[in-house]
Every structure is written in C-alpha cells, then in structure tokens.
Amino acid sequence: MTSSNTPPSPLSLSAPAPLAGEVRVPGDKSISHRAIMLSALAVGRSEVRGLLEGEDVLATAAAMRAMGAQVERLGQGHWVVDGVGVGGLLQPDAQLDMGNSGTSTRLLMGLVSSHPITATFVGDASLSRRPMGRVIEPLSRIGAEITASPDGRLPLMLRGADTPLPIHYRLPVASAQVKSAILLAGLNIGAETVVEEPVPTRDHSERMLKGFGAELSVEPMADGGKRIAVRGWAELKPQTLEVPGDPSSAGFLLVAALIVPGSNITIHGVGLNPTRDGLVRVLQEMGADITKLNEREVGGEPVADLLVTHSALTGIEVPPEVAPSMIDEYPILFVAAALASGRTVMRGIEELRVKESDRIAAMAAGLRAAGVAVEELPDGLIVEGSGGEKVAGGCTVATHLDHRIAMSFAVLSLAAKTAITVDDRAPIATSFPDFLPLMQRLGAVQA
Template sequence: MRPRRFMPVGPLKGTIRVPGDKSISHRSIMLGALAVGETRVTGLLEGEDVLSTAAAMRAMGASVLRQAQDDRGGAEWIIHGVGVGALLQPEAALDMGNSGTSTRLLMGLVASHPITASFIGDASLSKRPMGRAIEPLSRMGAEFTASPGGTLPLMLRGASPAVPIEYRLPVASAQVKSAILLAGLNTPGVTTVIEPVPTRDHSERMLRGFGAELSVEIDSDGARVIRIRGEAELKPQVIEVPGDPSSAAFFIVAALIVPGSELTIQNVGLNPTRAGIVEVLRQMGGNITEVNPREVGGEPVADLLVRHSALKGIAVDPAIAPSMIDEFPALFVAAALAEGTTVTTGLDELRVKESDRISVMAAALSAAGARVTETEDGLTIEGTGGDPLPGANNQPVATHLDHRIAMSMAVAGLASRGGVEVDDTRPIATSFPQFEALLDGLKG
C-alpha cells in the first residue's frame, strides 16, 4: 500500500501535456506487430497496461523496442512486425497485469492464428468477466478453457482457418467489437460486427490506416455495420499518439472545481467517440476552450484551455455514456461540487470495470462528505454549489486497486476543506505514471 492525503493547494495554473492515449497506444503496438516492416510510434503511453501489450507481442515474435528520447523528452518506439497470420506460439503465459484492453484485444488476435496461449492477470483483472469476448470468438472457431465465471486464467486455442461471422453486439463494448475485428484480420472472407450503440472507433480508424479493407455503414435501424476483409496485409506506419482524454479528464475537472484555476492541457485527442466528458462538462457550465484544433493520424486533436467555472447539475443523457465510460468517476467529482442535482443512468458497464465504479465512487465520495445516492445503474449527486467538500478526515477512502478511483479522489481532495486520503496510489501507474508529479507541479 502507498497511501497519500491530497490537500487543497490553491489555484491550478500552468501548461501540461498528459500521456498518450491508452487505446491508441495499445493498437499501435498490436497493429505494428502485425504489419510487415518498421512502424515508428511517438507519444506512446508507457503505463503498465500498454507495456503488458508490448511484452505479449514480443512473446509472439514481434520486435518492440524503446529508443532514445525525442526532442520533447519522450521516447520513440520501433516495432518490426511479423505479418498477419505469422504470430508465434508464446513460450510462457501472457501476463496481462491489470489490463482488460490487452486481454480482450489479444484474445481476438490469437483467436484466428494457429497457436495456443494462456492469459493470466493480477487479482483485479482475474475477477473481470471475459465471456462477452469468448462467445463471438468461439463462434469463429477458437476454443477456450476459462476459469469459473469466464475469468482469467484462461487458455485459448486459435482456429486455423477461423470462420467469418456476422455478430450483433448485445451490449455496447469497444473491446469486444475490436476483438472480433482483430480476429477477422486473419479470417478468410468478410467478418461483420453490428453495433447498435456507437462506441469508440479507434480500431476502425487505425485498421484502415494500416491498410486493412474495412467499411462502416449505418443500417435502417441506425446501427453501425462494420465489415473487415480477412487475410489482410498491413503496412507499417509512423504514428504520433495524441494525449489521452481519459487522463486529461482529471485535470479538466480539477481546474473547473478549484477556484482561480486556469490550465492549458496540450495535445488532447478529441475523437467524438471518446470526448463525451468535455461535452457534458460544458453542459454543466464548464469553461473549456479548444485552442489550435488539428488532425493527427486521422484523429482530431486540440489544446484545451480550462478555467474555474460555476458548474450546475444536469441529467446526463445515457446515450453519451459509451463515449466517456472511463471518465464517469471524474465526472462524479465535478457533480459533487456543482449547484443542484446531477443524475446519471445507464451505467451498468461501470459495475464490471477494474472495480464496481458505481458503488466504490458512491462510498468514496460519501466518505469525503458528498451527498450521493446509488441506484441500480448510476449515481444521483447533490452538489455543494461550489463550496468545498468537508473531506475524509477519519480514514483513507478505499480505491479497490482502481487507478481511476484513486485519481478521482485525489482531485476531490483539492476541492475539500480537510483533504482526502487515498488508501493506495500505486495502481495509478497502470495508466498515468506521471499523475502525481504533474499535479504537484501545478500547485501555487
């Protein structure tokens, strides 16, 4: 355990750059490892989750090397791929650490290759259900031996050749969609995913960018129909990873709720399937300005200028949930400082993340003095109207090894009277190793 008390520190001012987008970082390594030739990546998120993906691709034959610093102080990653269909049998179990993204996407990759792989993970990941990905990949011919409840550890025997399927997602999930599309890369014919509710589309954008034949249409019911032609030949790319909006969210909320703050966050990815948090915070009255909007590698990017704002509670449209599913813990903190009531619904997916984020955030915010009511599929939060939260004075708030809970409650501590002690800050390294240092650098 590494507890820390986060205290109010006055206005947050300055300019920061958050780590690279986690979703794009994962996919850069995976697709680079399947392309023939040299892919070069800058801005890669070097958190533990992405490093788990890198280690897995090395174990299956790709060369994934970290090179010296670039002129902005970041590293360049050089990936030499093996080609679609040429992944090698890993000699040992693939350790996914805490990364659900690595697990589900790599299950998809392996499912259509003639290899067998074991997937293991830490205690938190080993509780997370994999059945949603197992079901469609089994239809394609892959064989699974999972732990009870469809969890890790599990053994996957890939199919060769795999069978193309048409699969309608029963629940909105970018990871399950991506697993099927990645399996489709090495499957003869056309694999189709029907997505009734849109989710983040990095896989579609990046698969196209690497040269896969992929189409997206809207059917008569308004669902997205995504088709990928298999036995693809991927071409190596040069990728600059934009800043992760999920990581930026904590600093956006911090600047909005700490009086006197004015903060610039550079190079934030604003993919419309990911940037729901910015839209919702603006609906609440948040002053967030896009500076120097541009496009990098098919992804919209801008610098965000964020100023302290008097937020108002709203009813959050559940249709926007898939575009900000990881940002709700940060939004809950903003709601706790807003004027009036914020109501969130349709968040069932939050109960099966690194922790049950609905109940864990309800307990953590209540411990810090917020007025929170937990419902079956969300939270109802009565805001303070901008007054500081009392703070958690008696005991540390429990984060349940969840990095986003830890960072959210750290931000809550900045807008409290007595501070908030987080029981363990170590999980933050899974997605945002520099979080505490960046936060400390903005004080005063």
C-alpha cells in the first residue's frame, strides 16, 4: 500500500506530437476483485490470467490469504488460487487492511457477514472517509453484528452471523457493490437470497457466480429493474479465467487520443460489458471516432479492440440513466467536455460525491484552475468547452488521494497551453500502475 509518510510525487504530462501506437490496458479491476474472491470460495485450484495487479486488487488477495485461501502469483497477471470452499473462511489473525479500495471493503464485508468469524476492516485516510452505511444496513438484516466508526465509516469490526438469515432486499440506490455484497453473503445462507435493483448496474458478479457454478437467476421486473436470486450453500467449482482489459483504465487513453490533434491509437482487448460501456457510447454521441475491431468474448465478457482517432467533440446533455454504466468514468468525461464545442450537461451523478473523493467538487476546482468554465450542481456538473482550443493550464491540482482525479488531470495537461501539475501521482497505483509507461509509449512526455 502507498504509505501516508511517502512525500508526494507531482506529475505533469505534455504531448509534443500526436499520440500513436498500440497498447493493452491492464485487467478489469471489478472482475479482478471478484476473480480472487470467488476462486477463494471454490474447492480446488483456479487459475487467473490478466489479473490487475494494482494496490486495490492486491488488498483483496491479501485479505483472502488472511482468511485461509492460498493465493499465489506465478507471473505478470498470472495467479493461482487454492480455495477453501463456501463456509470455509477462517478467522483472520490481524486487521484486514483495505488500503484505498471501497470495492474490496464492501464485497468482503458481504462475504464475512454469513461466516461465523470476526474481521476488523481498516483503510487509508481516503477510504476511511467513505460511508459504509449502505452495505451495513442489509448485512445487519442477515444477522451480522457491525461496529463502525461514526457515520458508518472505517475502521469497523464485523462479526459474521452464526445462523445467517436470507433476505429479500430492494436497493434504495443503484449500487453494484451493495448488490454484490448481498449476493456473496447469500452463498453461505441455507435458502434463497434476493436482491432487486431498480436500475441495472454492472453485472460482473452475476456472470462470474454462474460461471463458478452457483445457482443464480436474473429476471426482469415490470419497473425496468432486475430481480437477482442466489441459492445458498453453494458448491463453487474452480475455474480458469482470463480477465478482459479494464474499460475504466482505457477511458483515460481514449480521451487522450481524442483531444490531442492528429492522434491515432489502438487499445487492445477492452471489456465492453453493456453495463460498463457508457463512456464509449457517450463519447461517440459527442462525435468521437471510436471503432470496435475484432469483437469477441473473453471469460464470458464481450471484448473488442478500440481504434481511436482525434475528433472534434460537441457538447451534449448526458442522460442521467447512463450513469450506472460509467460512474467511474465521469472524471475523464469532464476532461473530454472541456475540449468540446459548447456545453456538456451531466446530472444524476451525486454518487460521485462519496467516491475516493468528492469527485464533482474536486474536478470542478481543478477545471476552474485550468481555465475551464464550469458550473457545479448538487448532482452533477456543467462544462463549457473550449471548442478544441487548448485550455490555459498552468496550475497545480489537488488529487485528494484519488487515482481517477490524478489521471484525469494528467490527460488534460496534454491539451493545455501550460502544463497542469498533479500534486501526487502515487494514488494512480491503486488501479492503473502502468498508466505513465503506457502514456509515454503513445508519445506523451513528462513536462
């Protein structure tokens, strides 16, 4: 994990020439977390290739080791996991350090909640500010006893239920993490656990649970949502998995190529699950030249190579209903909007205020400092674009320990008259440790 005592390492990039080349982004973060967890709950050895080796996923791997699974790295992105079986998690000897990973925390809370063990979850300063109430509430209904810090934050101690109870839970807000936490808890409950989601969210958990052999059903509801049910006391079977490229990481390279004149790049093997491809669809609506090549399926997920060419973007009003399919990509969409012609309006994204940072406020402040006109809304942001002209830049932006803020402004610096400096590159390692090497391979240089 990145130490809080490590001095900050600023970063600024420039593009002296068009970006060009072919690259592959690291494995999908959401899928990587779930691959480790479900492999640890199978009986036998699973093999995972293409695993993202960012700090967030390493936190998940360390936690599963602490609860009895054997998790071993064989090579770059190549891991094997010897699972303990559903119901076989062991009492960890020490606190589970989640670093900066909200996904690790919420999903592992779900796992522990239906096992008769106790775990204490801790995290870094950023994670410790993030509320866990939305997952504490349903897991308490299952029978878990949870003692959290004020406002439902870390550190927190969770004592799993000796006799966990099945629940039928309707999500009050769209959240793939809360949905997944409940489904993972349901694996060790001797009945059917049901989650209703009013707005469909990323479905990696459902796909992977089925792949590992869980009895799971997904049915549409009359209101447009989904009813997901999992049968407990599951016997998960070990798998050989390949993790597709992370669409969230690809988003930074996509936008970089779109805003640097003359650029033409290919990003290989990008996961394009329809619950995750919102950024590509929105950018294309803004006029982005993005072509899908070699469309195929990898590990049960749709994948394609993306050919991206510099484009003149036009501001649009982004439909709020697209938010669940791209909630993590809004910071880099704000950057694309800053270079578009006209106004881009983005609403219905209040979820961004409780991410690693308040991403709406942090991005608004940084964009203003870089000379971009923005209007901050309670649930979104309005960005007045430059029409393709370079933004002023010449500022230092606070990342607030948020990897997506750091990468977004590093990309914006490529289209600035004077370089934009990110106050600390260290948070980038949580999700995309190869970000800087890949950007340099495409032609970006450290300013």
